[in-house]
Structure formats: structure tokens, C-alpha cells
Amino acid sequence: MSTTTLLVRQDQLATTRLLTAEDSALADGRVRVRVEQFALTSNNITYAALGDMLNYWQFFPTGEAGWGIVPVWGFGTVTESLHPDVAVGERLYGYWPMGTHTVLSPHRANAVGFSDGAPHRASLHAVYNHYLRTSTDPLYRADNEDxxxxxxxxxxxxxxxxxxxEDQQFFGAKRMLLSSASSKTAYGTAFQLAQRGGIEVIGLTSPGNVAFCESLGCYSRVVTYDALDQIDGATPSVYIDFAGSVGLRQRIHAHFTGLAYSCSVGASHVQDLGGAGQLPGPRPVMFFAPAQVKKRHADWGAQGLNDRLVAAWNQFSAAVQTATLPWLVVQHHAGPEATQALFAAVLAGNSDPRAGHIATMQAG
Incomplete structure (x- = not known):
């Protein structure tokens, strides 16, 4: 049996190639998983763009200098197991390479799932190393895997x-500015903020995405990037940067003299990444989700954190799927070449914001 993987040039993300290699015999204590389907979004482009800074390239090393594998989220099924606590046929949700198969080293297995105990992943954050058994996962539903x-x-x-x-009392501000407002992470954030009351949520986007952002119903108003001066700059505000665009960040910091906090989350504008230099106002701070997970785990315990997340997810996923105008229209891409083409399209930013891309490296 062989495995086909999509390799990405780490310093030139548009350069990719497909690699097919024969599988080696499975070592004792390991499992082989068929990676069946995964999402490909601007979030994965962020993983690639920040791969060196945040160690995303380390999860699935290629052994080839300068080439990496972009991690993706999705589902896989165990096809071979030499681990006593993981059965062939088990379906798992987790973090995968863009490939047809992968080998995991289950560690600390329990009814919920297990961590990958491979030595090269030991120093990487537990959130990304954990694989959940769909049979016991409270967020899992077989009818909406996409x-x-x-x-x-x-x-x-x-x-x-x-x-x-909220934990930081919104840094004393009542206005939130979200760039890349059409991106899924941005509108998920807007959905949460909109439920709080007393918070103005402004979506910043390109002209072509205004109608989509307005149709979501979770932004107080939507403003194009070239119309920032229509927003009063003195009002205390928080900038949540999902774009990663240095030029936009400079304009935001210059115009919004009342900026209370600048939160950097994503990097969907890969062509415009780079050092921001000396900016007026607060220094941008990278948001690292696992750090907040760790804090809330300490505050609420594992069950308390999980219960809150499940409740919020159920509310959000219901809103996405029951809207009169769907927030998400799923498109499927099957096969290595189709996945390679999709990665290029998502990297170039050519995707309809309403489209949700599900790929599989398995031949269609």
C-alpha cells in the first residue's frame, strides 16, 4: 500500500507537489489511519503562513528541507492497528496531514480518545495532538460531518x-472591529459577540463581500476597507485582525486613535504579511487559542469547559444550517490533483465566502 501526500514549499506556498511513497510496516503500538475527508479554509493558509513561528510544520514532518505538510481538520478511519486500545474501523476526528493516510502513536488512550505520543510531537500543544473517537464525542453528529x-x-x-x-472586560471598549469579516473564524466571533448586547460589532471587508457579510445578521454594520474614515476613530475600540494585512493594520492603528487593544488572529492576506514596524497605539498581540483553553480548563475544569463549548457549538451550527440564506454551501473535491488545485485557489483568495470546501486525497 502507498500514501500520497501534498507537499508545500515553506517559503513559497504557491509551489506544491504530490508525493507518493510505499508504506512501511506498522510498528508495535501504532495505528494507520485512512484520512477520509478534511476542510480546507483560510485557517489552513494561516497554519502555513505562520508555520515557522508557531511550529505548524512540525506536526507532520516531511524529512525534506524546505518542504512541509499543511495540517487540516477532519475525519479518518483506523485501517490497521497494533495498539490494544484502538480498534480497526474506529472513526476519529482530529488534526491530519493533507494525505491519503497517516500513522499515529496513541498515548494515554481512554473512552474519549487519545493523544499522539510520537516523539516529534511531544513539545507541540495538546489541543492539536488529541484525537477524538466519534462514538463518544459530544459534538459529533454523523449527518453533518462536513x-x-x-x-x-x-x-x-x-x-x-x-x-x-469578555474575560478582559473588552479592554474597556464597546466597539469591536473585525477584518476579513467574511471569513468563517471572523463571523463565528461576530456571532458570539452579537449575543452579548451593548457591543457594536463592525465587519470590515472588501466590496465584493459586503452583501454576504450583511446577510449573516451578526454584524452591527459592514464597512469596506476603503471607507474606514466613515467610522469615528476616537471611540474606544478593539481591533480583531483576521486578515494579517500589514497595510490594513497600519491604517487601522493610524485612524482609530481610541484603539484599546489590537488582537492578531489570522493571516488570510498572505501576500501582505510582514513586520508592522512602529505602529501608533497598542502593540498588536497574537491570539493563541490553546492559552485560553488552558486558562479556562483551570477556571472551570474539563467538564465545565466542554459543556460551555458544546452548548455554544450547537447554537452556532444550528444558526448556520437553518438560515433562510445558507451561511455555508459545501463543495466536495476528490483526489490528489483536485486537492492540490483547491489549495492553490484558497491560497489565492479566489473562494466564494459562502463556499465550504471539503477535500479528500482519496481518488474519487
Whole structure:
């Protein structure tokens, strides 16, 4: 049997290639998983763009200098197991390579799932190393795997951003500015913020995405990037940057003299990444979701955190799927070449914001 993987040039993300290699015999204590379907969104582009800074390239090393594998969220099924606590046929939700198969080293297995105990992942954050058994996962539903793969990891980040801001009393501000307002992580955050009352949530986007953002119903108003001067700059505000655009960040910091906090989350504008230099106002701070998970785990315990997340996810996923105008229209892409083409399209930013892309490297 062989495994086909999509490799990405780490310093030139548009350069990709497909690699097929024969599988080696499975070592004792390991499992082989068929990666069946995964979401491909601007979130994965962020993983690639920040791969060196936040160690995303380390999860699935290629052994080839300069080439990496972009991690994705989705579902897989165990096809071979030499671990006593993981059965062939088990379906798992978690963090996968863009490939047809992968090998995991289950560690600390229990009824909920297990962690990958591979030595190269030992220093990486537990949130990304954990694999959940769908048979016991409280967020899992067999009839909406696509929505889970597309929105679950993004929504958890959204929920944690909202929780972090509330925990910090919104830094004394009543206005939240969200760039890349059409992105899934941004509108998940807006959905949470909109429920709080007394918070103005302004979506910043390009002209072509205004109608989509307005149709979601979770933004107080939507403003195009070239119309920032229509917003009063003196009002205390928090900037939540999902775009990663240096030029936009400079304009935001210059115009919004009342900026109370600048939160950097994503990097969907990859072509415009870079150091921001000397900015007026607060220094941008990178939001790292696992840090807020750790804090809330200490505050509420594992069950308390899980209960809150499940309740919030159920409310959000219901809103996404029952809207008169769907927030999400799923598109499927099957096969290595189709996945490679999809990665190029998402990287270039050519995707309809209403589209949710589910890919599989398995031949269609």
C-alpha cells in the first residue's frame, strides 16, 4: 500500500507537489489511519503562513528541507492497528496531514480518545495532538460531518476569542472591529459577540463581500476597507485582525486613535504579511487559542469547559444550517490533483465566502 501526500514549499506556498511513497510496516503500538475527508479554509493558509513561528510544520514532518505538510481538520478511519486500545474501523476526528493516510502513536488512550505520543510531537500543544473517537464525542453528529470539519476548529477559536475579550472586560471598549469579516473564524466571533448586547460589532471587508457579510445578521454594520474614515476613530475600540494585512493594520492603528487593544488572529492576506514596524497605539498581540483553553480548563475544569463549548457549538451550527440564506454551501473535491488545485485557489483568495470546501486525497 502507498500514501500520497501534498507537499508545500515553506517559503513559497504557491509551489506544491504530490508525493507518493510505499508504506512501511506498522510498528508495535501504532495505528494507520485512512484520512477520509478534511476542510480546507483560510485557517489552513494561516497554519502555513505562520508555520515557522508557531511550529505548524512540525506536526507532520516531511524529512525534506524546505518542504512541509499543511495540517487540516477532519475525519479518518483506523485501517490497521497494533495498539490494544484502538480498534480497526474506529472513526476519529482530529488534526491530519493533507494525505491519503497517516500513522499515529496513541498515548494515554481512554473512552474519549487519545493523544499522539510520537516523539516529534511531544513539545507541540495538546489541543492539536488529541484525537477524538466519534462514538463518544459530544459534538459529533454523523449527518453533518462536513459542517464539523469546516467550522468546528474555527468556531472553537471564535468562541475563545469572545471569551478572552469578555474575560478582559473588552479592554474597556464597546466597539469591536473585525477584518476579513467574511471569513468563517471572523463571523463565528461576530456571532458570539452579537449575543452579548451593548457591543457594536463592525465587519470590515472588501466590496465584493459586503452583501454576504450583511446577510449573516451578526454584524452591527459592514464597512469596506476603503471607507474606514466613515467610522469615528476616537471611540474606544478593539481591533480583531483576521486578515494579517500589514497595510490594513497600519491604517487601522493610524485612524482609530481610541484603539484599546489590537488582537492578531489570522493571516488570510498572505501576500501582505510582514513586520508592522512602529505602529501608533497598542502593540498588536497574537491570539493563541490553546492559552485560553488552558486558562479556562483551570477556571472551570474539563467538564465545565466542554459543556460551555458544546452548548455554544450547537447554537452556532444550528444558526448556520437553518438560515433562510445558507451561511455555508459545501463543495466536495476528490483526489490528489483536485486537492492540490483547491489549495492553490484558497491560497489565492479566489473562494466564494459562502463556499465550504471539503477535500479528500482519496481518488474519487
Amino acid at each position: 459542517v464539523q470539519a469546516l467550522l468546528r476548529p474555527l468556531f472553537i477559536t471564535s468562541w475563545l476569542i469572545d471569551d478572552f475579550l
